[in-house]
Amino acid sequence: MQKNWMSLAISGLSTVALSAVLVACGSDGDTPAASVPDANKFFNRTATFTVCSQIGASCESDEVTAAEIVAASEDGMTLVYSNSPKGEIGFVDITDVKAPKPLGALAMGGEPTSVTVLGAHAIVAVNTSPSFTAPSGKLVVVDIATRKAVAEIVLPGQPDSIAVSRDGKYLAVAIENERDEDLGDGAPPQLPGGSLVIVDVAGAPGAWKTRTVDLTGIAALYPSDPEPEYVAINDDNVAVVTLQENNHIALVDLASGKVTRHFSAGSVDLAQVDLTDAPRPNQVSFTQSQANRMREPDGVTWLSRTRFATANEGDLNGGSRGFTVWNSEGNVVWDAGNALEHLVARVGHYNDKRSDAKGNEPENVAFGRFDGTDYVFVASERSSVVSVYDMSQPDVPAFKQVLPTALAPEGVLAIPSRKLLIVASEADDRASLVRSSLNIYQYQTAAPAYPTIQSADRADGTPIPWSALSGLAAAPTGAIVYAIDDSFFRGNRIFEIDTAGKPAKLQREIRITDPDGKIAALAATLPAAKDANAFDATDLAAMVNADGTVNLDPEGIALASAAQGGGFWIASEGAGTVGEAARPVLSANLVFKLTATGVVQEIIQLPADVNARQQRFGFEGIAESDGKLVVAFQRAWAGETRPRIGVYDLTAKTWQFMFYPLDAVASPNGGWVGLSDITAMGNNRFMLVERDNQGGPDARIKRLYRIDLTGQADGAVLAKTLVRDLLPDLKAPGGNVVEKIEGLARLANGEWIVVNDNDGVDDGANSGETQLIRLGQLSGG
Known part of the structure; x- marks a missing residue:
């Protein structure tokens, strides 16, 4: 399983959903607006769509498939997900959130790495690289109603994630140009380095133009080899880009194509964590500490014009096992520390075989406002949960609940207009009884159904x-x-x-x-x-x-x-x-x-x-x-x-x-x-x-x-x-x-x-x- 579909970021929201989120989260001012928490409403799972049901209704195929990144149509009724192993995107009808239905798939002519929605179209980032040293890619524009490709746009390298601006003027594509982890010790630099591509959306898709933003020379770590992992866009059309292996974050003004600010993602001193897997017996004792653990962020989402959050999954020797809230000046507003590690242990999801690595491994983070309350959703890949945090106090996330997912959650999508949260879990191995799935949750006036034991x-x-x-x-x-x-x-x-x-x-x-x-x-x-x-x-x-x-x-x-x-x-x-x-x-x-x-x-x-x-x-x-x-x-x-x-x-x-x-x-x-x-x-x-x-x-x-x-x-x-x-x-x-x-x-x-x-x-x-x-x-x- 290649890294570029094992460590993908979450997809962008549809224009309508994204607009609702950004307006609601205080995007009309420089600081996030406080929201009013609702103590009686929680997210509960309504259904799980197994991707193998696209092949056969009873899911009897051994063929490996996956749902990694997920987006939704403007009306929130159709999901579109990237399926890297099969080189296609899939479509799912979620009109009935308790009974999702397969709508088929479309081949992409390469490996789809991310997908977002702009108007009536799904925009798919596709990796077509023949090798690590000759990276290439394209954007495929797909009509959601007909499920047919209507245009292709050449990219200068291997794309990893894609985001769309609220006003629909821009697409931003993180060109990772990932490294070969089997080459030497797998460490950077391994050229060519990555970049950010801006797509100016004007006219028909075939007329869209691209601009490339050079990201070399800004990070202290491996400056010649930037590896952008994930991108998100705020209401000012500023893109935040995580450079995971470089442990760096960049802000790019999309109108000018200029890097307006960049800074190190820094490190965390962890206490009361378990860092030992072997030798056995391992009694999972949170008595160890780890100093200066680089965050190495993966997924990122804006919370407002001036705040964003990163999921600090880690790579190489990093990963802080949590998530961080930042301001646009590059300052840490809040950090989870060991909170996610303790949370997954409390609900029985602690993956002890990852104690000596990156723990619960926060992969992605998403934001949404539901009925007046702001929430951040953090997906933990190795513990297969999504942690929900109430952001009513913008600089002090408050834990709300934890949701179970199918194995290895990757993509996270909030659809506030339908009170839905969608999580794509990519792992698929029928022999191990693991099936890639889209997890569907609804915001309800109801007690949380999970966990059943705490x-x-x-x-x-x-x-x-x-x-x-x-x-x-x-x-x-x-x-x-x-x-x-x-x-x-x-x-x-x-x-x-x-x-x-x-x-x-x-x-x-x-x-x-x-x-x-x-x-x-x-x-x-x-x-x-x-x-x-x-x-x-x-x-x-x-x-x-x-x-x-x-x-x-x-x-x-x-x-x-x-x-x-x-x-x-x-x-x-x-x-x-x-x-x-x-x-x-x-x-x-x-x-x-x-x-x-x-x-x-x-x-x-x-x-x-x-x-x-x-x-x-x-x-x-x-x-x-x-x-x-x-x-x-x-x-x-x-x-x-x-x-x-x-x-x-x-x-x-x-x-x-x-x-x-x-x-x-x-x-x-x-x-x-x-x-x-x-x-x-x-x-x-x-x-x-x-x-x-x-x-x-x-x-x-x-x-x-x-x-x-x-x-x-x-x-x-x-x-x-x-x-x-x-x-x-x-x-x-x-x-x-x-x-x-x-x-x-x-x-x-x-x-x-x-x-x-x-x-x-x-x-x-x-x-x-x-x-x-x-x-x-x-x-x-």
Whole structure:
């Protein structure tokens, strides 16, 4: 994936929308006008348009596609987005914001890098460069109504972003002439340098003229190689241009074509951040600091004639993990500092694999006035969220809310005339269950629907970081549930979550520890290893970290009854497959009895003949009921056709096993179907989550089934009763259907809840969205 479509800026607004924004934001004066905040209105997602549906309605193509930069027609009814992988622009009908419809695509004869709208036309910046050293490009003017190209304008290099002036007199195009990141160490200078192209809009598109603004020699860093990244235009027809790799910002008067001011983007001293990804375990501790971190801004937007904001994504060695408000004199008015890092951790979107890089990586920023209130929207590429800030006090952004997006948001577009916000997420990989999408949000008189879980602060004032939730267990009274994180962080915790409010409050973390050496003591019970594939004492040692925490794969959690001394039961999924050298057995499937403070008290093993069949899909859920533990295996083990339901008698300390009949695979993307969590219902009845391993438009099976173990003999094949199809519940939040429904619990009042595992916001594979869904009382449940 080339950089020039991985790090694009947001598109310009349509003329009508831009006019409304600029007039509303105080563009008739030199300072921004204060707006009146509305505490009852928020943005909520209404729909997600998957770009693959342009190819086929059911999105069954593996072809890589993308929505990167997005613009809207003057009436706000049609979206136009750039699709770099396919070399085209796409059109979407959003007349009904809950049911967007594909309108087809148009080839661009190159790689479209940005798009904006001027009147009846979409203006598309297209990269036609044969090489890094011979950059070239063009503007393609497209009639939106007919979806046909009507003119082309040659550009002097490779374009990255484009903006249109409010009065329609000018287009400004950032000519980046990006560097080859594989050449040497990828550092500049790599000539030719970039520039800014001004298009004078007069007459028919074919008659438009261009002027080039030289940007060399203005930056202290790599002055011979300016790399303009993004451009925005204010009501005075002054363009602000970010030169990301140069860590510089320039202001250009479009009428004269002169650089009127330029200045360094400077640096930030970051405190209370996490800068460490490895070695594991990584417990995401906001205790580190980083001095003089260059901002290296990417996206930029004007807030008024005299204020603008930058998203400080970073490149090379920079990136301040936040965004900055500037005045046109080049002074910092306000800087986010570590606020975005803490925010994404608080809502479960912290991407730990980016701790040692650029953190949440703010990519783009947009502005809009909605019903009298000014807002700034900041897209975080690596955390897949948009942070919304209230700008009622122009120099003091106030956090309003956070919105989930599909993976890797790039383009952000405000359409105040329709009370809409559009975000383009570019990542697309069907094999990884990732589909590029246009996220559609509406400004409403309604409470925010997201996040569904939000954490409290630790003693040092930083949020409890959380992610990768697996099983759930409800307290016997009240609205408290307990969740666990799985193997992602390799240092396991139990989370106490109060579900009484919205969002639910993750209010306490309990680290699992083994101070008494219970795990090491298992070595005496292991059979002599027969081959290198077998589970042995070395593997046991790896299950305890140097700091005393444990490195398990907890997939299921249950509260231990008073008869069992209280505390927790944890079902830890084994790793590896017996007899498969490529997947050696690194741990067995184990049940852990923990105290209420997370200390390992007891470990229960499977019988040796069952362990001999181990596959890598093992324990997924656990429940205690009537003196027995019941564990659900995810999938069938060697030589078997159905997954096991294991029943362990806590008094006799013996196992028996039944078999569960899974539904057949139904997804057009294939995959498998397996079990997740299990919850006791009393009287030997249990509720199970059965799901496929598919997400988004390929998801088909997300279901709750009830089983009854009364009178079931060892080896019996169980009957099951469908209680609820969860797909409608998973589609209701308006996003792509999440894959891993792995937590299930019934509260004391009989209400059922489910939660998904977001895979630890694994870089490039999961957006981090976590949906804790309240199902209410269930018929038959």
